[in-house]
Amino acid sequence: GLKVLEALAASGLRSIRFAREVPGLQAVVANDSSARATELMRENVALNQVGHLVTTSMADARTLMYQRKAQRDLFDVIDLDPYGSPSPFLDAAVQAVSEGGLLCVTCTDMAVLAGNSPETCYSKYGAVSLKGKFCHEMALRIILHSLDSRANCYQRFIVPLLSVSADFYVRVFVRVFTGQAKAKASASKQALVYLCMGCGTHHLQRLGKATSHGSGFPSCRFKFGAAMGPPVGPTCEFCHQRHQLGGPLWAEPLHDGPFVEQLLTALERNPARFSTQDRMKGMLSVITEELPDVPLYYTLDSLSSTIHCNTPSLLQFRSALLHAGHRVSLSHACKNAVKTDAPPHVIWDLMRCWTKLHPVKRERLADTTPASRILAVEPKLQASFTLRDDANPSSRKRGLKRFPENPEAFWGPKAKAKAG
Numbered sequence: 096g097l098k099v100l101e102a103l104a105a106s107g108l109r110s111i112r113f114a115r116e117v118p119g120l121q122a123v124v125a126n127d128s129s130a131r132a133t134e135l136m137r138e139n140v141a142l143n144q145v146g147h148l149v150t151t152s153m154a155d156a157r158t159l160m161y162q163r164k165a166q167r168d169l170f171d172v173i174d175l176d177p178y179g180s181p182s183p184f185l186d187a188a189v190q191a192v193s194e195g196g197l198l199c200v201t202c203t204d205m206a207v208l209a210g211n212s213p214e215t216c217y218s219k220y221g222a223v224s225l226k227g228k229f230c231h232e233m234a235l236r237i238i239l240h241s242l243d244s245r246a247n248c249y250q251r252f253i254v255p256l257l258s259v260s261a262d263f264y265v266r267v268f269v270r271v272f273t274g275q276a277k278a279k280a281s282a283s284k285q286a287l288v289y290l291c292m293g294c295g296t297h298h299l300q301r302l303g304k305a306t307s308h309g310s311g312f313p314s315c316r317f318k319f320g321a322a323m324g325p326p327v328g329p330t331c332e333f334c335h336q337r338h339q340l341g342g343p344l345w346a347e348p349l350h351d352g353p354f355v356e357q358l359l360t361a362l363e364r365n366p367a368r369f370s371t372q373d374r375m376k377g378m379l380s381v382i383t384e385e386l387p388d389v390p391l392y393y394t395l396d397s398l399s400s401t402i403h404c405n406t407p408s409l410l411q412f413r414s415a416l417l418h419a420g421h422r423v424s425l426s427h428a429c430k431n432a433v434k435t436d437a438p439p440h441v442i443w444d445l446m447r448c449w450t451k452l453h454p455v456k457r458e459r460l461a462d463t464t465p466a467s468r469i470l471a472v473e474p475k476l477q478a479s480f481t482l483r484d485d486a487n488p489s490s491r492k493r494g495l496k497r498f499p500e501n502p503e504a505f506w507g508p509k510a511k512a513k514a515g
């Protein structure tokens with residue numbers, strides 16, 4: 096059976112739910128440093144008759160985890176649900192979790208992670224946050240970066256199972272493995288982000304390079320070195336403004352696709368089990384649709400507002416990306432995200448083509464604005480905004496409850512837009 100630690104347990108509610116609802120557990124430790132909380136936990140454990148599984152503990156979570164590490168008595172699952180940032184507990188957690196074990200980590204310091212306080216973000220997570228439209232996904236990638244780099248100190252590394260941005264918090268579920276050779280790949284899994292301050296175009300710069308030489312044991316097949324860069328010039332090629340530099344962030348997949356599919360299957364097998372079933376199903380379905388290999392995203396309204404045009408419907412814009420031969424998906428982290436493998440010059444060409452159909456009043460734009468600079472260039476491709484059936488995500492076709500509130504509001508064409 097699995098050994099579970101709820102390191103910051105407060106009332107013990109979550110530990111009690113683990114004990115009552117998760118089959119096959121060996122033991123749950125519910126820990127809190129507060130005497131009052133521990134007292135409450137004891138009462139709740141007794142009231143819920145889970146004393147055979149749940150042990151309460153009153154200790155600093157770090158002391159408890161370091162002791163268990165020293166005694167080689169590791170936990171298979173460690174849940175961290177702090178007030179604000181989990182950063183003080185990460186070093187102990189990556190050591191006190193068993194081989195292949197699971198860390199479940201919540202962050203509620205979204206202002207820090209989403210770019211309001213990049214310097215605080217650096218001190219807590221070792222990464223500079225940015226206020227880009229992609230900030231909710233960036234928050235997930237910053238906590239994953241932090242976990243992986245803490246694990247690296249001990250020749251360990253993380254494998255994310257599921258990374259969720261919801262309401263005003265993020266929560267990640269990662270497995271931790273050990274392997275000196277595999278931990279070497281970590282530099283090449285992280286990236287800096289260049290974000291243009293004028294038009295919001297972003298570029299990623301990996302921190303390291305992994306080159307395969309195709310033979311030998313899988314873990315020895317790679318050579319590692321420094322990455323080449325930067326990916327941008329001194330100013331933005333589209334609007335001539337300068338870039339902000341953020342990161343490093345985790346630039347590898349946020350989720351394990353087959354794992355998320357299994358979760359969905361399990362939910363469907365037992366539809367009455369959770370009161371939040373509909374939202375869980377909707378969110379997990381969008382997650383299965385996310386392009387796994389494309390970090391971050393644009394939003395349709397920011398692309399349009401940069402060049403002062405009216406906004407195509409998401410369906411029109413997604414169709415145009417597909418017609419141009421690229422992939423596109425939503426993101427569960429942001430309602431109107433456009434996650435695409437189309438390079439920025441294609442995205443701006445599509446927007447330029449859109450303004451041919453829906454002209455922008457250029458005379459009121461100063462020559463130096465991002466809109467003028469972008470629109471001064473003729474598109475190299477001819478966009479088609481004709482709607483495609485495959486531009487409509489399956490989660491939307493099936494009418495799933497995908498986002499917290501009012502999921503349908505932004506979908507149809509905006510006031511003045513016409514199907515191109």
Ligand SMILES: C[S@@+](CC[C@H](N)C(=O)[O-])C[C@H]1O[C@@H](n2cnc3c(N)ncnc32)[C@H](O)[C@@H]1O
Nearest residue numbers: 103104105108109127128129155156176177178
């Ligand atoms: C957000 S609450 C946990 C809520 C709980 N997981 C739940 O679902 O009900 C955070 C808890 O962490 C505890 N705490 C803060 N610092 C701690 C530390 N260093 N060691 C152990 N517990 C700590 C606080 O006393 C508080 O009860």
Ligand SMILES: [Zn+2]
Nearest residue numbers: 291294331334
């Ligand atoms: Zn720019």
